[in-house]
Amino acid sequence: MTAPLNERGARIQLLAMDVDGVLTDGSLYFAASGDELKAFSILDGQGLRLIQKQGLITAFITGRTSPLTEARARNLDIGYLIQGRTDKLTALRELSERTSIPLEAIAYVGDDLPDLAAIETAGVGISVPNGCAAVRASADWCTTTPGGSGAIREVCEWLLTCRGVLDQLVDGYRAP
Incomplete structure (x- = not known):
């Protein structure tokens, strides 16, 4: 990670992200009843809680409407769904206006073409390795962890590193 990117990361106040392909592996599962199923990584959830405790605002911006996404957002106290x-x-511009946080202080994580303009416009645009080629090429950074497997945790730990607090937070979990 380059120093200028880490400096931009230290100024991030809001982390916005797509859901399918970023918080999930992008697969859609349907039960015989027609009910939709999604798998979310617990690692991502812990990472989001850590950055929230540091005062960062979190947001999900998704093209689909799903009660499972709503439940996950509620479970994680996501500020904006x-x-x-x-x-x-x-949607990202509206979120910026609503929160009075400039786009330069927002990081956006996505994986597919509907995310492309948001990635190119956000203060830090991030892709996951399972994202499409155009998104990966336009992102400021691509995680090493795939969407649905802890990619958001990787982003959260990077943001905490940029703020200089990750080691201290980790130490808080060590045995006395």
């Missing part, structure tokens, strides 16, 4: 929005850049 925006569903059913395929124009991610417009």
Whole structure:
């Protein structure tokens, strides 16, 4: 990670992310009843809680509308849930206005073409390695961990490192 990128990371106040392909592996599972199923990584959840404790705001911006995404957002105390929005850049700009946080202080994580403009416009645009080629190429950074397997945890730990607090937080979990 380059120093200028880490400096930009230290200024991030809000982490916004897509859901399917970022918080999940991008697969959609349907039960015989027609009910949708999704798998979320517990590692991502812990990472989001850690950055929230440091005062960062979190947001999900997703093109689909899913009660499972709503339940996950509620479970993790996600500050903003925006569903059913395929124009991610417009949603990101609206979120910026609503929170009075400039786009330069927002990191956005995505994996597919609807995320492209948001990734290119955010203060730090991030892709996951299972993202499409155009998104990976346009991102400021691509995680090493795939979406659905802890990619958001990797982003959260990077943000905490940029703020200089990760080691201290980890030490808080060590035996006395």
